Amino acid sequence: MKLAFAVALAALTLARTALADGLTQDDHQYLQTLLGLTPQSAVLAELSPNEQQALHSAIDELKTYPEGQARQVKRYLALVYGRECKRWAIGHPGQNCSPASDAAVEPGKEISDGICASCHLFGTDGQSFHEMANAKDWNSHKVEHALHHTTGMVPVKLTPEMLDQLAAYINSFKGQ
Numbered sequence: 001m002k003l004a005f006a007v008a009l010a011a012l013t014l015a016r017t018a019l020a021d022g023l024t025q026d027d028h029q030y031l032q033t034l035l036g037l038t039p040q041s042a043v044l045a046e047l048s049p050n051e052q053q054a055l056h057s058a059i060d061e062l063k064t065y066p067e068g069q070a071r072q073v074k075r076y077l078a079l080v081y082g083r084e085c086k087r088w089a090i091g092h093p094g095q096n097c098s099p100a101s102d103a104a105v106e107p108g109k110e111i112s113d114g115i116c117a118s119c120h121l122f123g124t125d126g127q128s129f130h131e132m133a134n135a136k137d138w139n140s141h142k143v144e145h146a147l148h149h150t151t152g153m154v155p156v157k158l159t160p161e162m163l164d165q166l167a168a169y170i171n172s173f174k175g176q
């Protein structure tokens with residue numbers, strides 16, 4: 001009896017982890033639609049096997065309650081991104097997180113990782129950068145306006161250059 005259960009569980013686990021990275025095709029489809037993430041996105045590429053399993057569960061558990069499902073998945077991604085950054089920083093002194101694949105947006109990513117990502121990278125508080133980028137083209141003026149006239153955001157003072165870099169980084173999430 002116990003053995004049959006173990007075999008069934010193993011079969012189930014195999015079916016769920018059919019893809020090399022431990023997330024199913026449905027999971028990838030969901031992450032792409034929700035946040036524009038692809039298997040190449042750093043946050044997914046850097047998941048450990050246990051984290052892949054946890055992310056799969058976060059997507060799977062609340063399938064019948066899409067709002068709760070999205071909230072749970074975004075929260076888990078924000079948590080795991082923080083962990084990935086810590087792991088990266090240990091192996092790469094002086095760097096906070098793994099660099100952007102497009103070097104042109106790295107300066108904006110660095111600022112964001114320090115003071116914006118916890119809320120906007122996955123839209124855990126406010127919109128995700130993916131949503132913002134698909135809604136409009138960002139420039140330094142629009143970012144500055146948002147920073148100073150949106151309740152719920154930390155009113156940070158940034159140089160024009162930093163605002164430009166942030167706008168370029170936000171725009172890089174367009175259509176992903």
Ligand code: HEC
Pocket residue numbers: 112115116117118119120125126127128132135142143146147150151152153154156166
């Ligand atoms: C504590 C969470 C938090 C942090 C940190 C934060 N924001 Fe926000 N942000 C919000 C909330 C909440 C809103 C209002 C809801 C929305 O539009 O997303 C918002 C709105 C925005 C908007 C306007 C979106 C729109 O379409 O009108 C922009 C742009 C933005 N934030 C950029 C940033 C940038 C850049 C940083 C880092 C310098 C940052 N935010 C840091 C929570 C945060």
